[in-house]
Amino acid sequence: MMLKKIWIIFIRDIRVNTREFMTLYMMIIPLILAVGINFLSPGINDTSVNFALVENENLKQAAYFDDFAHVELFSDKQRVEDRVMARDDVVGILPKDNGYYIMTQGNEPESVLEYAKLLNVLYESDVQLEDASSEIIEFGRTVPPLKKMLVNMLLLLISMLAGMLIAMNIVEEKMDNTVSAINVTPTSRSAFILGKSLTGMVIALVSSIACLLITGFYNVNLGQAALVVFSSTILSLMIGFIQGINSDDVMEAAGSVKLMFLPMAGSIAGYEFVTGNWKIFFYWSPFYWAYRANDMILSKSGTWPQLIFFIGIILVICGAVYALLAPRIIKGLQ
Amino acid sequence: MKLLSSFKKELILASRGFYFYVELIFALVILAVLLFAIPQNFSSTSTEYLYFNLPQEGREIFTNNILKNDLDGESEIVEIEAGGKTFDAKLIVTDEEEIYIVDSEEAVRMLAETHRNIGAVIELNNNNQLHYKYYLQGYESTRLKNLISILQNESMDVLEERFNNQDVRPLSTGYEPLSDRENTIPPLIVFSGSLMGMFIMASYIFLDKKEGVIEAYAVTASSVWQYLMSKIFVVLLTSVVSGIIIIMPIMGFRINYGLLLLLLLTTGFFASSLGLLIASFYKNLTNAFGVIYLLLIIMMVPSIAYFIPGWDPFWIKIIPSYPLLQGFKEIILPNGDIAYPLIVSAGFLAVGIILFAITNIRFKKTLSV
Numbered sequence: 107m108m109l110k111k112i113w114i115i116f117i118r119d120i121r122v123n124t125r126e127f128m129t130l131y132m133m134i135i136p137l138i139l140a141v142g143i144n145f146l147s148p149g150i151n152d153t154s155v156n157f158a159l160v161e162n163e164n165l166k167q168a169a170y171f172d173d174f175a176h177v178e179l180f181s182d183k184q185r186v187e188d189r190v191m192a193r194d195d196v197v198g199i200l201p202k203d204n205g206y207y208i209m210t211q212g213n214e215p216e217s218v219l220e221y222a223k224l225l226n227v228l229y230e231s232d233v234q235l236e237d238a239s240s241e242i243i244e245f246g247r248t249v250p251p252l253k254k255m256l257v258n259m260l261l262l263l264i265s266m267l268a269g270m271l272i273a274m275n276i277v278e279e280k281m282d283n284t285v286s287a288i289n290v291t292p293t294s295r296s297a298f299i300l301g302k303s304l305t306g307m308v309i310a311l312v313s314s315i316a317c318l319l320i321t322g323f324y325n326v327n328l329g330q331a332a333l334v335v336f337s338s339t340i341l342s343l344m345i346g347f348i349q350g351i352n353s354d355d356v357m358e359a360a361g362s363v364k365l366m367f368l369p370m371a372g373s374i375a376g377y378e379f380v381t382g383n384w385k386i387f388f389y390w391s392p393f394y395w396a397y398r399a400n401d402m403i404l405s406k407s408g409t410w411p412q413l414i415f416f417i418g419i420i421l422v423i424c425g426a427v428y429a430l431l432a433p434r435i436i437k438g439l440q
Numbered sequence: 441m442k443l444l445s446s447f448k449k450e451l452i453l454a455s456r457g458f459y460f461y462v463e464l465i466f467a468l469v470i471l472a473v474l475l476f477a478i479p480q481n482f483s484s485t486s487t488e489y490l491y492f493n494l495p496q497e498g499r500e501i502f503t504n505n506i507l508k509n510d511l512d513g514e515s516e517i518v519e520i521e522a523g524g525k526t527f528d529a530k531l532i533v534t535d536e537e538e539i540y541i542v543d544s545e546e547a548v549r550m551l552a553e554t555h556r557n558i559g560a561v562i563e564l565n566n567n568n569q570l571h572y573k574y575y576l577q578g579y580e581s582t583r584l585k586n587l588i589s590i591l592q593n594e595s596m597d598v599l600e601e602r603f604n605n606q607d608v609r610p611l612s613t614g615y616e617p618l619s620d621r622e623n624t625i626p627p628l629i630v631f632s633g634s635l636m637g638m639f640i641m642a643s644y645i646f647l648d649k650k651e652g653v654i655e656a657y658a659v660t661a662s663s664v665w666q667y668l669m670s671k672i673f674v675v676l677l678t679s680v681v682s683g684i685i686i687i688m689p690i691m692g693f694r695i696n697y698g699l700l701l702l703l704l705l706t707t708g709f710f711a712s713s714l715g716l717l718i719a720s721f722y723k724n725l726t727n728a729f730g731v732i733y734l735l736l737i738i739m740m741v742p743s744i745a746y747f748i749p750g751w752d753p754f755w756i757k758i759i760p761s762y763p764l765l766q767g768f769k770e771i772i773l774p775n776g777d778i779a780y781p782l783i784v785s786a787g788f789l790a791v792g793i794i795l796f797a798i799t800n801i802r803f804k805k806t807l808s809v
Contacts, residue, residue: 130730131729131730131733134730135730135733135734135737138734139737142737142741146741146744149751149753150744150748150751151579151581152581152582152583153581153748153750153751154581154583154584154750155750156750156752173583173586174583174586174587175583176750187611190611191611193752193766194745194749194750194752195749195750195752202607205607206607207607207608207609208606208607208608208609209609209610209611210608210609210610210611211610211611211612212610212611212612212613212614212615213612213615213617214749215617215749217749218749218750219608223603223606223608224587224599224603225587226606227599227602227603227606228590228594228599230602231594231598231599231602233590233593233594234590234593235586235589235590237590237593238586238589238590238593239571239572239590239592239593240571240572240573240574240588240589240590240591240592241571241572241573241574242573242574242576242585242588242589243549243573243574243575243576244575244576244577244578245552245553245575245576245577245578246578247556247577247578247579248578248579249579250579251556251579267733270729368466368469372473372477375477376477387477405556407554
């Protein structure tokens, strides 16, 4: 009976949301972003130093550099200089009496300058690619780390979007006074909560798996991924639900959304950029564990016990937050 | 006068609401993150695993050469795990690298594969010449692989000498780079302040739409543009206050606050007008959410280029947040270009005015229905 009521609320939610285009957005936005990641990552991965050369001045040199760097050709020295002075990092290689000199804007990172110097040295030393003496053995990995990071961020974003959907649903229900009306119907509050949560949960799961497939992660363990999405969505839903209950209008809900981004962005930055023992400061955040678990799945480097450990932490934190905020949820529904 | 009075009313209303304080708290949290969580400069060390499959003398020569750059001049004996095995290694830490020298090719291969770093084995070939074998992940770009494959073709000493004698001619001098902490400020300001104005402005309008405030303006002496502008002023005020909360404690009085104020106001005006325009097409925030969200994500893409030198495709530069990021960067840079933020401000002001005019016409039409 209870399950039937939850199902009815879920179906009603789907209908209402489809009518409002929100569900459609929630489904489409992550897919567009997944396509965007596919579009961006090859270019970023191929990042090298950018050279500006004078066209036809030395065809052999231009062809040589093209094997190691991005080369742009300009009709004369002045145009090379103009290009070097542009806002991005482009280094000019220009002829002088006895060779070539490197023209810089003066604000390039040290790494760009060193790369440019090294390439010019290799060219001047006549070190040819055909004479390459080193052997390269590859492990056959095709997904660059940046793409993995972007896909992981997208997975967290999807669960955040699910949370937002719930928050906005509830605000609108409150404004229409349907929340109060629930109290005089045979539907219990918990059935209402579960019914409202199902929409976001299903959307998050479907979108996440679709995004993994679009971005080429079809050989990861989708069951593991679904489990992480499920657990991180529980948190987002809880936050969304609490926001929805405590916000009287969309303005307040919008403000809360901004606050939600902070722990998520902080956790990602903490995992990716903080080294050593400083990571301990992010252990409180379930987003940190979700990101870490996703990273393990996307790298295909983890084991089930490790994954269950991470998910356990996420659920324990969620449980603690729920225990802390349950009175507010109950009050909000009255 | 009416505009001023509307603005005052909006300000009083905002000060009673939740949003105004969220903005200020958010700015304080960002400031705390910048001051305590983001180091002055990130340490960006890479890790390498090496095995010298050479006679003892050769091993010592290579090891001692690397050891010259060690931070304390001494290597450390460590244990490192990979693939369920533990390997003994000699760790040498330099400014830029952590180099683990191990005792077998298997160790290099397993460590490189497990920890996803580069590994190399240096050995002698049949002609008794040095032969380099690199272990790469596979996703490295062809250009990088090309470079790695020829790097050892010439003697390192010869390359180093020529490298140090390269003729580098900078077009401008006196450039002082920003620290990593300072460099993080522009993206945070752009997204926390300027661009979120779009989202917040739309939320404001939807709230008033729901409450029928906009229709009520049809029967007041005040015009719609004054009502819209008073809303924008509130968003601009919060954007300026939160921007200054973030920037001032870090940059002190080293930057031109007049320019900063100008850029915050003009870009905030642009984002708010865009938010208004979007709001004019939809009934409520839920409907408009997708468009606003997608726009915010698109606006975030230039921040990837901001942090990756060398990746700056043309299409990134036509996204409005690109000049926004560069404008804020130019303001906080020592000896930054003053003209650039001025041009960017003028551009955003002009586009903002056009968007505002279109929005005003759209809202007027809505009232006449």
